[in-house]
């Protein structure tokens with residue numbers, strides 16, 4: 461019998477993936493967790509029916525959410541990831557020799573455990589001695605840390621339920637305070653095509669707090685719309701002003717010096733959202 465996973469991308473439109481095998485399916489304390497093996501994208505992590513990451517296209521998201529801020533900051537030493545229990549962002553962060561410590565604050569310990577078991581290509585750096593794992597709510601964690609991180613990466617689920625408070629306003633104020641004086645923050649900020657209001661709100665909230673706010677895009681086949689936004693809030697360094705000729709060679713599949721510049725070039729319908 462053929463098995464298909466149907467993901468609602470937005471009310472009225474869905475994406476379907478042929479599933480070869482379900483490796484794990486369970487209700488955690490916070491969500492419905494599944495890791496399935498698919499024909500086209502390989503293994504994928506699915507939380508509450510929403511695709512979070514897949515073996516085939518995870519590189520785009522994890523490289524872009526990590527290398528854009530880490531190559532904008534001249535000397536990132538201490539980095540925090542909120543969410544991101546699969547470990548993909550940690551793997552990319554630890555490619556930067558300046559990084560002494562990368563803290564992962566993931567609310568759901570089951571995500572970490574199951575990704576370690578079934579997605580080793582993504583979770584492989586979680587055992588690195590420079591990585592410190594904290595299982596708990598990112599909102600609380602960020603509130604309790606001041607002037608500590610050079611870069612904060614918000615690698616969260618979509619803005620509902622446990623992740624709702626990770627999009628905007630008060631959380632961004634706490635992030636500002638948890639950053640060092642020249643710190644940078646980045647968040648995954650959804651699809652401008654399907655959720656223009658979310659992108660606009662998040663951008664305005666960040667702009668009210670950070671002196672420099674920029675949005676960039678990356679092409680991610682398994683995220684709704686296939687074209688995903690990231691928002692940066694920075695205290696001092698402008699990610700669009702980086703001298704990319706000075707960026708060292710790094711082992712990546714999507715991120716390049718040229719992409720670092722090009723990803724900030726926006727189509728008009730997105731420019732209009734962040735005016």
Ligand code: AAT
Pocket residue numbers: 507510511512513521542543544545546547548549565566567568571596597598599615616617618622623626648683684
């Ligand atoms: N690296 C790509 C995968 C993710 S998963 C995002 C993680 O955020 C999940 O494991 C979830 O448990 C965690 N999370 C949600 N809310 C919180 C919170 N309040 N504190 C800490 N961690 C949290 C991102 C996928 C993006 C999907 C786009 N459609």
